Amino acid sequence: MATHPEAAALLARSHRLGSDPRNTNYAGGNASAKGVDHDPVTGGDVELMWVKGSGGDLGTLTGAGLAVLRLDRLRALVDVYPGVEREDEMVAAFDYCLHGKGGAAPSIDTAMHGLVDAPHVDHLHPDSGIALACAADGQELTAECFGDTVAWVPWRRPGFQLGLDIAAVKEANPRAIGVVLGGHGITAWGGTAEECERNSLHIIRTAEAFLAERGRPEPFGPVLDGYGALPEAERRERAAALAPYVRALASQDAPQVGHFTDTEVVLDFLARAEHPRLAALGTSCPDHFLRTKVRPLVLDLPPAAPLEQAVERLRELHAAYREEYAVYYARHAAPDSPAMRGADPAIVLVPGVGMFSFGRDKQTARVAGEFYVNAVNVMRGAEAVSRYAPIEEAEKFRIEYWALEEAKLQRMPQPRPLATRVALVTGAGSGIGRAVAHRLAAEGACVVVADLNGENAGKVAEELGGADRAVAVTVDVTDEEQIAAAFRAALLAFGGVDLVVNNAGISISKPLLETTARDWDLQHDIMARGSFLVSREAARVMIAQRLGGDIVYIASKNAVFAGPNNIAYSATKADQAHQVRLLAAELGEHGIRVNGVNPDGVVRGSGIFAGGWGAQRAAVYGVEEEKLGEFYARRTLLKREVLPEHVANAVFALTGGDLTHTTGLHVPVDAGVAAAFLR
Incomplete structure (x- = not known):
């Protein structure tokens, strides 16, 4: 199915957009294309939509990663939609819209693509777009930045209703090429794959230029005395000294693999006066905090503090973090909420040194760190032109402990025996x-x-x-x-x-x-x-x-x-x-x-035997070197x-x-x- 011209154009566009981290984060966002294909059952034409499936990544998307759905059936779901309180049920309904074998499992964003009246749709998570989406006056800033060519959609959890919202906004704004989704990201559309990609990039680059030109120069405040980055060699030695202690804290509930990042983005953020306030507000984009947890653990000591003091303070902060996370869970959990998955941090920030991120494997840990870098960029953009105002904590909890997210976790294969080691x-x-x-x-x-x-x-x-x-x-x-x-x-x-x-x-x-x-x-x-x-x-x-x-x-x-x-x-x-x-x-x-x-x-495959030991032992036993393995085997009980x-x-x-x-x-x-x- 991926050989259809529209599907091929979709894959090429996805690869271009997904290869640039300014456009979207790893495995974040999705793209779609609509077109007509042959229906082998009726012999006639059928309108189809190809869309990135659940769990895929735009930059590496293949045909097997596309979900393929019939548009007539997908659009007919509007008539049976039971309302926002039961919209999670619509994900299962997508399976009844699949064409043929259907390809990959449809994602929660499928409705957004199917209900928006445009042949091609992109939904992305660019730092610049999320900065506007998470600014306290994001709606006004969006209008100032784009005029009537990009509309505003207030925060709503991803799902069927959000697709209806975007479709309605597009219909009411005929000049619009896309929308900024409050607290979330952007969506753009076009009549062709090229036009859709062009519109997506226009929104992203225009937002970048707006933030750069209109923003104040030091949105994170002045550098705190003593909180500047250590020299590289000293910084990395300190990070290595802290790493086992930090990993112990992040692995209290379950063993984790770690990743260390000391990029300029992270070090500058941690050196600035506003980093404690902003870190406490947490991340906003759903893709971000699903990987990074609601907020990081931040060491509140300068890098010159003795190692023993830093370790002890991290342990104190970790105990407080776990207690606060348990309170957060209890504050928002409903009787049918999934059980608390663990109270350890996924991100640990150490001023002057860098960031430790954790996950069930190295890739997950690395991506969590990349997502927090995205979050820092979002905070910088929002603070440059306004005030960073992420979605409310209750909404974050609804995403983090979403039944659909829990189901996705339960579908994951069992870890291999040495996973996390x-x-x-x-x-x-x-x-x-x-x-x-x-x-x-x-x-x-x-x-x-x-x-x-x-x-x-x-x-x-x-x-x-x-x-x-x-x-x-x-x-x-x-x-x-x-x-x-x-x-x-x-x-x-x-x-x-x-x-x-x-x-x-x-x-x-x-x-x-x-x-x-x-x-x-x-x-x-x-x-x-x-x-x-x-x-x-x-x-x-x-x-x-x-x-x-x-x-x-x-x-x-x-x-x-x-x-x-x-x-x-x-x-x-x-x-x-x-x-x-x-x-x-x-x-x-x-x-x-x-x-x-x-x-x-x-003998076979052995570096030691190939390096001269084989010839020496063969001489001792009076056999040819190439037959030494056979000689050893003959003298064993198993003859192997x-x-x-x-x-x-x-x-x-x-x-x-x-x-x-x-x-x-x-x-x-x-x-x-x-x-x-x-x-």
Whole structure:
């Protein structure tokens, strides 16, 4: 159906509009086109409407994301509309208007597009338009800005009645090319896709110019003494230090993934005198506060305050925020309202440092932060020409706890086992580490791919899906500062760390008399010392987060039963194995579980074996290097070769949620080496 010329024009227009954040926010707004197509049942023509479906994004919209409806049936709903008190029932009625299989599920805004008498309609959430929509005298400002070419529609919750309102305003204002929707956004229309897009952009750009030319220069007031932004390096170090504590607060009701933003827009807002008042008013556009909650939590200390003081104050403010949110819910909840979903903030603002945003995954957390930036821009525009006056709190509650919104949440798929968890895997650029990173990401985790080879780490991070799923860090695990920097990168990217896999290593295969002190030191520096340093940094973060955690050591069968000519390697693996026992005992009181995996004979796909260890071990056993995997398999009870993916499976088994009461365990992944059975 998306191949119809009108649908194709709609998709092209949507992509152009949605690719520019000045026009609308991610997944915000919708666009439609009407046209005539062939009806395979009657053989005649049928009037159809193609419109962005529920949950889609204009910038990335595809044909599958369009809902396709018959216009005659959609317009006939006017005759059975039961009134505003029961308008939610009309969403289910849209299903009876679908043409053929109907495409995507129709959104709440479908009526707006179908009832407005125009071939093409855009509904968008531009910052400039919402600034007028949320100004105290928005109606007068709209008239001043546009004359009679853009009309005003007072606030009404999205739905069938809003569609009727806009249709009536269009009919009463024949010169109008669109409307500003109070507290919400804009809607524009046109006779062709090109005219509709042109009208949308005219409204947006004209509003931008009006705000810039008519607005006062410092709408947020003067800079508060001591509240200016810290220098970038200091700012980001402070953000990383605060991140685990902030994530702990945002995750009290349910674990969350974090995102950090320190753009000039955010820093300037937090430096200004009016930011406490404006932040307390909350956001307005429904798309905004559904992602950001009604209002953010704002730290009321300057950035020079000691870290301990800032953490303690954040905890005090968080307790007050939760109490106030519970009161807000009780004040507005009806007997049939959905249960309170949680009282933790989605946005935490720290003057001089930046903004932390949270969600069920990285994308949701990032988008929440983007939406709050939109809200800051809206506040700036409204305050520049008037006074920021968002919709009333009761209306915000009606949106936040809307039965239709609750139904949408209930339709979401169940989260994967490692959803909301952040994993850091060392030596993840190849072999076992790469396989572990892939498995953890496939199970829902955000992954920090750490490797000495930054190019390899970057490739793996791209394989995992890019910045919303994984980030790469270059780290030498023998270097304390590089390890600290890797964890800072994880904290800034995802808000914290919950799962660490100590996998980085090398292998030196030599008889005792040929093993040098340098061989011994290098082997122990990378694996024994490196694992210790990584685990120590992980424990610091996990203890601050108060969310528990997992540390997994990729040890070896050689920690229990060593082969010949590898004293340095086997000794350091035994060191790692004992670190598992020691740390399991020490960190258990913090809910941190420490376990190990003991692989053996992982030849194929192994960076270590490809780097010379394979040739050395093949020489020791008197076999050809390319047959080393077969040799290892033949000596096992199962007669099976061990691959990196098998080790990754064991890591997931230990961390995926079923072994919640297991710590201090070593899991053999060796296809059965009887001499290495744990006793």
